[in-house]
Amino acid sequence: MTSLTTGLKGRAELGVSLLLGAAGVLVFLDANGLVTPYSKSDPVGPKTVPFIVAGMLVVCAVLLAINVLRGGKGEAEGGEDVDLEHPADWKTILPLAGAFILNILLVDWAGWVISGTVLFWGSVLALGSRHYVRDGFISVALSLLTFYGFYLGLGIALPAGLLEGIL
Amino acid sequence: MDVWSSLMDGFATALTPMNFMYAVIGVILGTAVGVLPGLGPAMTVALLLPVTYALEPTSAFIMFAGIYYGGMYGGSTTSILLNTPGESSSVVTAIEGNKMAKAGRAAQALATAAIGSFVAGTIGTALLAVCAPIVVKFAVSLGAPSYFAIMVLALLAVTAVLGSSRLRGFASLGLGLAIGLVGMDSVTGQRRLTFGQPLLADGLDIVVVAVAIFAVGEALWVAAHLRRTPLHAIPVGQPWMGRSDWKRSWKPWLRGTAFGFPFGALPAGGAEIPTFLSYVTEKRLSKHPEEFGKGAIEGVAGPEAANNAAAAGTLTPMLALGLPTNATAAVMLAAFTSYGIQPGPQLFTSQGPLVWALIASLFIGNFLLLIINLPLAPMWAKLLQLPRPYLYAGILFFATLGAYSVNLQAFDLVILLVLGALGFMMRRFGLPVLPLILGVILGPRIEGQLRKTLQLSAGDPAGLWSEPIAVGIYVIIGLILLWPFAYKLIRRNRPKNSPLLPANSGAADYSD
Amino acid sequence: MTIVVGYVPTPEGEAALTQAIAEARRSSTTLLVINSSRGDALVDNRYAQEQEIQSIEDRLATQGIDHVIKQPVRGHDAAAEVLDAAEEHNAELIVIGLRRRTPVGKLIMGSVSQRILLEADCPVLAVKAG
Numbered sequence: 183m184t185s186l187t188t189g190l191k192g193r194a195e196l197g198v199s200l201l202l203g204a205a206g207v208l209v210f211l212d213a214n215g216l217v218t219p220y221s222k223s224d225p226v227g228p229k230t231v232p233f234i235v236a237g238m239l240v241v242c243a244v245l246l247a248i249n250v251l252r253g254g255k256g257e258a259e260g261g262e263d264v265d266l267e268h269p270a271d272w273k274t275i276l277p278l279a280g281a282f283i284l285n286i287l288l289v290d291w292a293g294w295v296i297s298g299t300v301l302f303w304g305s306v307l308a309l310g311s312r313h314y315v316r317d318g319f320i321s322v323a324l325s326l327l328t329f330y331g332f333y334l335g336l337g338i339a340l341p342a343g344l345l346e347g348i349l
Numbered sequence: 350m351d352v353w354s355s356l357m358d359g360f361a362t363a364l365t366p367m368n369f370m371y372a373v374i375g376v377i378l379g380t381a382v383g384v385l386p387g388l389g390p391a392m393t394v395a396l397l398l399p400v401t402y403a404l405e406p407t408s409a410f411i412m413f414a415g416i417y418y419g420g421m422y423g424g425s426t427t428s429i430l431l432n433t434p435g436e437s438s439s440v441v442t443a444i445e446g447n448k449m450a451k452a453g454r455a456a457q458a459l460a461t462a463a464i465g466s467f468v469a470g471t472i473g474t475a476l477l478a479v480c481a482p483i484v485v486k487f488a489v490s491l492g493a494p495s496y497f498a499i500m501v502l503a504l505l506a507v508t509a510v511l512g513s514s515r516l517r518g519f520a521s522l523g524l525g526l527a528i529g530l531v532g533m534d535s536v537t538g539q540r541r542l543t544f545g546q547p548l549l550a551d552g553l554d555i556v557v558v559a560v561a562i563f564a565v566g567e568a569l570w571v572a573a574h575l576r577r578t579p580l581h582a583i584p585v586g587q588p589w590m591g592r593s594d595w596k597r598s599w600k601p602w603l604r605g606t607a608f609g610f611p612f613g614a615l616p617a618g619g620a621e622i623p624t625f626l627s628y629v630t631e632k633r634l635s636k637h638p639e640e641f642g643k644g645a646i647e648g649v650a651g652p653e654a655a656n657n658a659a660a661a662g663t664l665t666p667m668l669a670l671g672l673p674t675n676a677t678a679a680v681m682l683a684a685f686t687s688y689g690i691q692p693g694p695q696l697f698t699s700q701g702p703l704v705w706a707l708i709a710s711l712f713i714g715n716f717l718l719l720i721i722n723l724p725l726a727p728m729w730a731k732l733l734q735l736p737r738p739y740l741y742a743g744i745l746f747f748a749t750l751g752a753y754s755v756n757l758q759a760f761d762l763v764i765l766l767v768l769g770a771l772g773f774m775m776r777r778f779g780l781p782v783l784p785l786i787l788g789v790i791l792g793p794r795i796e797g798q799l800r801k802t803l804q805l806s807a808g809d810p811a812g813l814w815s816e817p818i819a820v821g822i823y824v825i826i827g828l829i830l831l832w833p834f835a836y837k838l839i840r841r842n843r844p845k846n847s848p849l850l851p852a853n854s855g856a857a858d859y860s861d
Numbered sequence: 862m863t864i865v866v867g868y869v870p871t872p873e874g875e876a877a878l879t880q881a882i883a884e885a886r887r888s889s890t891t892l893l894v895i896n897s898s899r900g901d902a903l904v905d906n907r908y909a910q911e912q913e914i915q916s917i918e919d920r921l922a923t924q925g926i927d928h929v930i931k932q933p934v935r936g937h938d939a940a941a942e943v944l945d946a947a948e949e950h951n952a953e954l955i956v957i958g959l960r961r962r963t964p965v966g967k968l969i970m971g972s973v974s975q976r977i978l979l980e981a982d983c984p985v986l987a988v989k990a991g
Contacts, residue, residue: 198778202520209527212542219537225808226800228534231792232541235526242520249516256517256779262433263386263571263737263903270573270777278572278745279766285749286762294753301749305742309572310901310936320739328750336403338754386903431904577934579898579905733904 195256199247206239277308293343298325356478359705363713368411371404372710375412376717379419384427384732387571387740389436390420391676394684395559396744399751401687407703411710413684417677418470418711421657422718423729425462429649430455430582430730438620438656441628445641445648450583452644460588461598461646462653463722468599469606469654470715473661476610477668478708481697484669488694493805494815496693497798498822499616502829503672504784504791506617509829512781521780524771525788528553535793536800548760553768555683557752558789561765562782563676564748566772568741573773575737582733588726598650601631605654612655613662616674617829620659627651661711668704670694672791679786686790863950864888866957867943867977868896868917869907872990873958878917880988881956885926892921892928893950897942900934907939908932940976947981955985 213232221227258266281304288297303321311317329349332338342349362368382388394413401409421438428439429446442462449458491499508518531542532552543549590598608623608630631647632638641648666672671692673679685692690700697704722729752765775782806812814820866881868874878894885892894917898908909917914930921928933942947955957974978985 195778198520198774198780201774202523205524205527209530209542212544216534216539216541217537222807223804224536224800225803226796228537228539228541231526231796231799232530235523235530235792238519239523239527242516242523245516246520254514256777257513258779259570259776261387261571262427262431263576264574265576265578266574268574268577271575272573274575275569275573278569282745282749282762282766286759286766289753289762290759294750298746298750302742302746305745306738309738309741311736311738312936317738324746332399332750332754336399336754338399338402338757340750340754341757433903576903577900579900579908579934580903581906581908581910582904584906734902734906736899736901737903738901 195250196247198256199243199250202239202246203243206236206243209239210236274308274310278305281305281308289343290341291343293345293349294340295322295325295329295345295349296343298328352478352482355701355705356709358702359707359709360712362407362702362706363411363710368408368706368710369713371408371412372415372713373717375415376419376714376721377415378412379416380423380426380718380721380729381419381732382416383420383423383425384729385423385735385740386427386433386733386737387567388744389424389563389567389676390416391680392563392567392744393420394677394680395556395563396747396751398556398559398680398684398687399754401684402754406688406690406700407706409684409688410681410703410707411714413681414707414710415714415717417681418657418660418714419718420677421470421660422463422466422722425466425653425656426459426722426726426729427733429458429462430585431580431733433580438624438659440621441624441652442649442656444628445645446653447583448642448644449646449649450585450644454644454646455583455585456588457590457594457646458644458649459585459726460590460723461594461650463588463719463726464590465598465602465605465650465654466657467715467719468602469609469656469658470661470718471712472603472606473610473613473658474708474711474715477661477665477711480614481665481669481704481708484665485694485697488670491694491818492816493798493802494813495818495822497795497802497813498819498826499670500672500791500795500798502822502826503616503666503670503674504787504795505826506615506829507619507674507787508784510617511619511621511783514779515833517778517780518784521775521782522784522788524780525785526792527788528558528768528785529789529792535797548758552793553764553789554752554755554761555686555789556755557761557764558768559680559683559786560748560752561768562772562775562786563680564744564751565765565769566776566782568744568748569769569773570776572741582730585727585730588723594646597637597646600634601627601647601651602654604630604634605651605656606658608651609655609658609660610662613659613674614665615662616666616672619663619675620656623655623659624652627655664711667692668696668707671696671794673787676783676786679783679790682790862888862953863891863893864954864956865893865895865943865947865950865952867939867955867973868894868909869939869958870896870909870913871907871958873960873988875958876988876990877956877958880986882921882924882926884954884956884986885928886924888953890927890953891950892926893946893952894921894928894930895933895939895943895946896930897933897935897937897939899936899938901936908934938973940973940980943973943977944980947983952983954983955981957985957987959987959989961989 209232213229216228218227285297285301299321306317382393424439428443432447446458508522509515512518605627608627612623631651632641635647663678667678673682752761864885896909898905
């Protein structure tokens with residue numbers, strides 16, 4: 183079990199290398215599709231830099247893969263509130279991402295006040311708070327406050343959505 | 350241009366009631382985020398970028414400057430009282446500072462940190478005011494080839510010198526440059542990396558990228574790894590210092606400043622190296638070397654001063670050349686772009702009043718920070734008991750709000766999530782985020798200079814080294830890139846020495 | 862049968878622990894020390910650190926008291942943790958420390974002790990700091 187998980191962990195970092203490689207190929211293919219009009223005023227053209235970047239990404243991908251296969255390992259970032267001794271807690275992350283996605287889906291249709299409430303309330307619950315009612319009130323208050331704050335303070339009209347006419 | 354009279358004008362601007370209020374808001378916010386776990390000045394400035402739509406640039410930058418300096422003060426408070434430094438630059442402060450606090454000398458540790466920060470910050474800002482115009486005078490004489498070389502140097506130096514793995518640094522830089530490529534090519538008008546998506550034609554908004562990487566990525570990362578056992582904050586009264594503490598502190602403050610400013614001002618400076626050098630120096634010079642490791646006040650005074658002087662130093666290349674070398678400076682540079690202000694040597698002439706008001710506000714902010722940090726330290730420490738769900742949900746909420754308010758497009762939120770996930774992955778696998786953000790910001794400008802240079806030389810690559818300064822810089826770049834290989838050779842030919850740096854300092858990484 | 866004591870590193874908590882030790886000695890039962898944290902903040906000064914726990918451990922061991930020390934961090938408040946433990950171990954007594962409070966302070970704060978007093982199924986002994 184342990185050897186399997188350590189093996190998988192090693193492979194997880196190969197995913198980074200794969201991502202870098204894919205990004206490199208993508209940048210290369212995209213640049214390749216550009217047209218370079220002959221121009222005296224622009225001898226470099228739009229392709230040169232993308233080609234350099236693509237090359238850099240691919241080289242990094244290969245070197246990283248070699249590094250990982252040889253046992254190299256990226257140091258996960260620490261911090262004041264970070265405890266690296268336990269693995270990533272997906273039970274927190276996935277609901278957080280869920281609340282985030284729900285907000286994306288709702289914001290244009292239902293408006294910021296509703297989608298923002300969903301986002302904050304969902305996030306607080308995902309992070310382990312259990313004061314459902316109090317959190318609900320805080321979420322609504324925060325969304326309303328930012329809605330009016332942005333409108334009156336910054337002159338940005340966030341979408342009112344379903345509550346159009348009420349707000 | 351007379352530095353003194355420009356600076357006085359700057360003070361006049363910065364002390365208008367409105368701007369003074371933003372300075373106060375900035376330092377309070379900065380101290381708070383410095384103390385709060387999981388938040389830093391770079392993230393805070395990123396989250397506040399939307400205010401640039403409504404605020405005068407001067408007010409906005411005065412507030413950002415307050416956050417920048419305030420973050421340092423707040424960060425030292427946490428590292429002394431908790432021994433969990435949030436940023437690499439306060440690692441060294443934590444070594445002696447926390448020992449002092451445990452020995453019942455928290456008040457003295459906080460006092461020497463705050464007063465030392467004030468001294469170093471003030472001297473550093475004065476040096477900034479003197480040096481920046483000189484750098485500008487030198488920089489305006491540079492042509493595109495030299496400017497191109499300097500930008501490449503800054504990018505490579507930050508990537509190669511900071512952080513523990515150069516390879517991962519370059520990987521991050523590559524991703525940043527790729528993100529910077531997205532959008533319309535400014536010369537030919539062709540779309541690059543937009544995949545037929547019209548919303549990408551204007552490129553990725555730097556606000557969205559900064560918020561995604563610094564706020565969303567960080568919040569998700571911390572949320573996935575929350576500490577499960579609560580810590581104790583060492584209780585503390587009002588900070589104060591006795592006579593002997595003053596006597597032992599003032600020289601380390603000055604020496605720390607002397608280390609910090611030049612390192613901060615270098616393209617790859619950062620605060621880690623000078624804080625560490627200051628620590629080692631104080632240990633060597635101290636009359637009480639036996640106290641080191643048990644809570645020596647010199648070991649707090651010196652590094653803390655070096656940290657703040659480096660912060661001031663960092664602003665020199667940022668304001669004079671448009672080159673950010675740390676995360677907060679990078680986000681502040683993004684704010685310049687967001688105002689349509691072109692950063693670079695011309696900034697001092699085109700935006701003179703703004704720049705001098707910013708520098709003046711740094712003096713003011715430093716003074717305000719001393720006032721709010723000395724008597725109120727116990728109150729700031731209380732912030733550590735804030736329930737996390739609200740803290741991290743709040744970060745996500747304001748990140749979303751900020752990114753959405755740029756264009757009012759839900760599509761930007763999709764990008765926010767994707768890049769946030771990228772930020773999470775980078776933290777998981779040890780890819781530093783600073784090279785990425787620099788790549789996004791500097792990439793397009795470097796490409797512009799490159800094209801300008803070769804346009805001048807009619808396509809002849811020799812145009813790249815047509816100026817002596819450019820040649821000099823390429824030599825430095827070569828040295829930086831080849832250094833690890835040379836170092837390996839030297840080490841191989843010599844018997845193994847015992848390592849000079851303590852293993853837990855985090856500074857040992859630079860030997861690579 | 863067990864005696865459950867809610868411990869916090871404060872004078873009230875110490876008083877409760879001392880009293881609980883006396884009770885456990887008298888009836889020679891197992892002493893269950895509960896020191897919990899909601900765990901929702903980085904810093905919680907009511908959550909005892911390793912050395913404190915170690916010193917309690919030593920103190921109980923030298924007095925020859927059969928004991929268990931638990932430090933649950935599960936997002937519940939202290940009252941819930943103490944009540945849970947009491948129920949689970951079929952406690953004969955709960956010992957808690959009380960802070961001196963004005964009626965107004967009581968009104969604003971809402972208290973852990975009050976919940977334990979009201980909801981416990983067994984006798985509750987409330988101690989004040991010496």
